Amino acid sequence: MHSMKGMQTAASMHGEYKVPGGKLVVIDLNVRDGRLANVRLSGDFFLEPDSALQTINATLEDQPSDIGEMALTLALHKALGPDVLMYGISPEAVTVAVHRALHEGGTT
Amino acid sequence: MMPSDWRDHDWQLIHTSPQDPALHMALDDVLTHEVGAGHRSPTLRIWEWASSAVVIGRFQSLRNEVDMAAAQRHGIEVVRRISGGGAMFIEPGNTITYSLYAPKSLVHGMSFQQAYAYLDTWVLEALGELGIKAWYQPLNDITSEGGKIAGAAQVHRGNAVLHHVTMAYDIDANKMLDVLRIGREKLSDKGTLSAAKRVDPLRSQTGLPREDVITQMIATFKRLHGLTDSELGNDELRRAEALAKERFSSVQWLTDVP
Numbered sequence: 307m308h309s310m311k312g313m314q315t316a317a318s319m320h321g322e323y324k325v326p327g328g329k330l331v332v333i334d335l336n337v338r339d340g341r342l343a344n345v346r347l348s349g350d351f352f353l354e355p356d357s358a359l360q361t362i363n364a365t366l367e368d369q370p371s372d373i374g375e376m377a378l379t380l381a382l383h384k385a386l387g388p389d390v391l392m393y394g395i396s397p398e399a400v401t402v403a404v405h406r407a408l409h410e411g412g413t414t
Numbered sequence: 415m416m417p418s419d420w421r422d423h424d425w426q427l428i429h430t431s432p433q434d435p436a437l438h439m440a441l442d443d444v445l446t447h448e449v450g451a452g453h454r455s456p457t458l459r460i461w462e463w464a465s466s467a468v469v470i471g472r473f474q475s476l477r478n479e480v481d482m483a484a485a486q487r488h489g490i491e492v493v494r495r496i497s498g499g500g501a502m503f504i505e506p507g508n509t510i511t512y513s514l515y516a517p518k519s520l521v522h523g524m525s526f527q528q529a530y531a532y533l534d535t536w537v538l539e540a541l542g543e544l545g546i547k548a549w550y551q552p553l554n555d556i557t558s559e560g561g562k563i564a565g566a567a568q569v570h571r572g573n574a575v576l577h578h579v580t581m582a583y584d585i586d587a588n589k590m591l592d593v594l595r596i597g598r599e600k601l602s603d604k605g606t607l608s609a610a611k612r613v614d615p616l617r618s619q620t621g622l623p624r625e626d627v628i629t630q631m632i633a634t635f636k637r638l639h640g641l642t643d644s645e646l647g648n649d650e651l652r653r654a655e656a657l658a659k660e661r662f663s664s665v666q667w668l669t670d671v672p
Contacts, residue, residue, distance in 0.1 A: 328553065329498075332475060348475035348671045352498035352526070352554075354570055356472055359671070391570070393498070393526045394553050 321407030325351075329394030333403040337371045342404070351395035358390045362400060371408060375401050418519035426644035427632065428459040432506065435467035435493045440657035442513055442569075442576055443496055444650055449515040450572030456520075457644065458635060460628060461511040463504055466490045468593055469580075471499040471567065475671050484593045494668050495578075497567035499554060502580045503590040510616070510628060513578040521575060527552050530566055533577040537564075540634035544620045544627065556581070560614030582615040583624045 321333045329351040336343045345366040347359060365385040369378060382397035433441070438461055448454040468490055470479050476492070479501045485492050504511070514533055521529035531550040538556070541548040541563070551557040556564040556579070564581035616627055635641050646654075661667050 329500075332478060334475075346475070346671070348473055348478060350471050350474055350498065350500035352567070353473060356496075359473055391526075 319407040321403045321405065321410065323399055323403040323406060325394060325396070325399045328396075328399065331395055331399045331403045333366075333400070333407045335366070335404070335407050337408070340371055342366055342369050342371060345404075347400060347403075349395065352391070352393035353395060354391040358386060358392075361385055361390075366400075366404060375405060378404065415519055415522050417522040418517060420520065420639040423456040423517065423520070423639075425635070425639055425641045426455050426457040427635075427641050428457055428644055428646060429628075429632075430462065430646065432462040432464035434464050434658070435469065435491050435504070436658040436662040437654060438463075438511075439469075439493055439495050439662040440654040441646070441650075442578060443657060444654045445513070445515045446569065446571045446574050446576040448650060449517065450574030452573070454515070454647075454650075455644075456517055457513075457515045458641065459513045459515070460632070461513070463506040463509070463511075466506065467502075467504045468492045469502040469504060470494050471501065472496055473498055473671055474501060476669055477672055479595055481593055481595060488589060488593060490593055492668065493662060494670065495567070497569045497576065497578065499565060499567035501594050502565065503585070503594055504580070505586065505589075507624060508582070508584045508586070508615075510581040510583050510624065510631070511579065512631075513576060516575050516577060518570065518573050518575050526568070529575070530554050530568065530577070533568075533575075534566060534579065536635050536638050537579070537631065539638065540631045543634060544616075544622065544630055546616070546619050558614060558619065560619060563614065563616065563619075583627065584617040585615050 319335050323331045325331060330349045331351060332348045333345065335345040345363050347362050353359060362382060365381055379397045379401045382400055386397065445454065445457060445459065449456055466489065468480055468485060470476065470492065472495060480492055482492065516533065521532060524532060530553065534550065534556060538548050546558055548556055548558045548563055554566045555562055564579050566577060566579040569576045620627060632641065
């Protein structure tokens with residue numbers, strides 16, 4: 307098997323959202339003390355610059371797990387700003403995937 | 415920026431002997447930069463593969479997309495590319511892959527959706543000349559009545575846009591499904607759960623050898639847009655080889671999205 311030693315904590319909650327007419331948006335995360343932890347976004351979307359992936363992960367990290375969808379979407383919009391190019395993905399879609407991870411997703 | 419037309423540019427063709435997957439990733443990086451910096455004329459590069467590979471998109475989770483044990487069992491190299499999009503399963507002779515390194519002016523003012531379709535108009539025409547009725551299916555697929563033919567991806571760097579496409583010529587669907595993990599959510603709006611059935615390769619549709627399909631594509635591009643035979647510069651190749659070794663072969667890059 308390929309070594310995955312770089313990951314200290316395997317994320318235990320998993321949410322997927324296929325954006326209608328768009329791409330697949332995947333969130334893996336943990337919840338620790340009522341907050342999102344080890345949040346990782348992945349998928350077959352297009353995002354430029356590619357550093358925006360880390361911006362999204364960092365914005366989601368430590369958010370309260372009971373945060374409203376609108377508040378989370380707004381936080382993502384604000385963090386990404388107007389210059390990030392997104393195709394097949396949107397802050398709204400990321401929020402849906404987070405919500406699914408929190409409310410539907412177990413270990414995959 | 416002034417919009418430009420295909421014919422405003424002196425298009426160059428690069429079609430070399432087979433190269434390793436990591437070098438292909440690096441060549442896309444280097445040549446996009448070179449066109450963006452104005453050091454190289456806009457270029458069409460046709461890839462030849464030296465080995466089998468799975469090429470995953472920039473933001474795909476390695477673990478979610480690839481069964482690494484199966485890849486090793488089949489002797490398939492797994493690499494991550496610089497563009498977004500989905501995983502590609504490559505065996506030499508089974509795909510036709512090409513890259514366009516175009517000036518941004520060519521797609522100036524277009525939406526992403528328009529730019530994808532615009533940069534592949536010549537391919538749809540070439541397929542038509544081969545008797546295949548194909549069209550663009552947003553966001554980034556070329557499809558036909560029989561099923562999907564190809565997937566495209568774009569990256570913007572400086573004044574250049576990289577547009578690269580992998581077309582299925584022939585496919586060992588069982589091996590592909592052994593190596594790629596294809597989730598149900600992804601297929602939820604595709605109308606079928608069978609990933610193998612989603613792809614209808616060029617071989618069965620044209621009955622032609624792969625080389626003949628490529629020859630037709632080059633001829634169509636040349637007729638529509640003009641095209642001059644070209645080669646990789648020594649410096650371009652040297653830089654790509656260094657980048658292939660330091661970045662695109664590294665575990666760190668491959669597992670950047672674990």
